[in-house]
Amino acid sequence: MADSPFLQSVERRRPGSSMRNYVTRTLPHSSAVVVSNRAPHEPRPEGGFARGAGGVVTALLTLAEVTSADWVSCVRTEAERNMVEQQGETIVAPLGRSTTKLHYVNPTREQYHMYYSVIANPVLWFIQHYLWNLAQEPNVDSEIHTAWADGYVEVNRQVARRVVEVGHQLPERPLIMVHDYQLYLVPKMVRRELPGAIITHFVHIPWPTPQYWKVLPRHMRDAILEGLLGCDIVGFQSSLDVRNFLMTCDENAGLAVDDKERAVLIDGRVVYARHYPISIEVAATTRLAFSHSVLVEERKLREWRPEHLIVRIDRTDPSKNIVRGFRAFGILLDQHPELRGQVTFLASLMPSRTDVPGAQGHGRSAQLRRAARQSCLRRPQPCVQGRRARQPQQRRHRAVRERRRIRGAASSRPFGQPVRHRGDGRRDLPRPGDGRGGKEAPERGCSRRRAHK
DSSP: OTTOHHHHHHHHTOHHHHHHHHHHHHOTTEEEEEEOSSOSEEEOTTSSEEEOOSHHHHHHHHHHHHTTOEEEEEOOSHHHHHHHHHHOSEEEEEETTEEEEEEEEOOOHHHHIIIIIIIIIIIIIHHHTTOOOTTTOOOOOHHHHHHIIIIIHHHHHHHHHHHHHHHHHOSSEEEEEEESGGGTTHHHHHHHHOTTSEEEEEOOSOOOOHHHHTTSOHHHHHHHHHHHTTSSEEEESSHHHHHHHHHHHHHHHOOEEETTTTEEEETTEEEEEEEOOOOOOHHHHHHHHTSHHHHHHHHHHHHHOOSEEEEEEEEOSGGGOHHHHHHHHHHHHHHOGGGTTTEEEEEEEEOOOTTSTTOOHHHHHHHHHHHHHHHTSOOOOOOOSSHHHHHHHHHHHHHHHHHHHHHTOOOOOOTTOOOEEETTEEEOOOOTTSSSOOOOOOOOSSTTOOOOO
């Protein structure tokens, strides 16, 4: 398989050399610095490094490698904190096939908690995914105001200070590439100290409409916009995000916006807004797809899979709508009972954002498992007390029994129980008392429902 023409053609198109040539041609005299909340690699307890989790790190590894970038990030875990205490705040770490200088910012535990677990995830991330129930939330109380000033602003200040220190040590003009919603204030802070630097910020999550940003107090949303507008270019995943950002600058901050050029004028500078959708790394993904371990899993899958297989691979954070996916599968089975026994929904889920409300630990896992179980069970009809309310259900039972009698069915299976089809044949449960070992099926659903003869 490794010698297949397709795989060889993919290998010839590996992004490293072409991207390196492009960067060298377009930015010949620049020294790159990647800035993100999470480091590209995290220390292992037994020593060495493991690749960091998260989509941002995955997206940036190739870029950082081909630009020979330094990397600035926050101390997040106790393992990182211990390593910094022992080895200092600048460490040589692996980066693809090469290495990078990893420059850590080491806020206190309380500062990092306020910055990340009070503001960045439960507030900003919820706003940008339209997850607030605006009739009741968010409640911007004293805790939020304190966490903003002493956590989010403070950690952004510490990160910017570290970026400036690294920038002064670079041999060429600094190219500062800041990433994601945790670090919105960094560009403006860096611009004040490194006015000649090229500064970009890429927002990896959606940018909502101007009205939705107004759930934040004005001084917070103004600080976010002013921070981003310290850049030369602000990047987004889609053209819709670009339009929303330009409208936010216009409506919420009263800035001059050129929609045709997709640019904002501020303090005599022009800041461009662009969309750069992030792709997968084709060569690496293809090599993985043809690897021995994946081929083994494919063989295992073929051994048990039914005729139809629906696969979902996702993280469990609230924006992914995992529960709705299970409910949709249940509706599919309700509306198409002929699919029962012919289709399986395989969900491979990775815990994510456990510090975000609605995604915490065991409670979230139990909710997902409960939704998965319910999607595979035929939901009983609502039970209403009284004989007249039971008559439609009785008529359905009689109709089902009559159809089975006409077809010669050898089963009096309770209404609503799944049927498993195999080709043109049919397998029903044994009839109670028919000599095939059948037992009375327990009643399911409402306790007041009973079989009708």
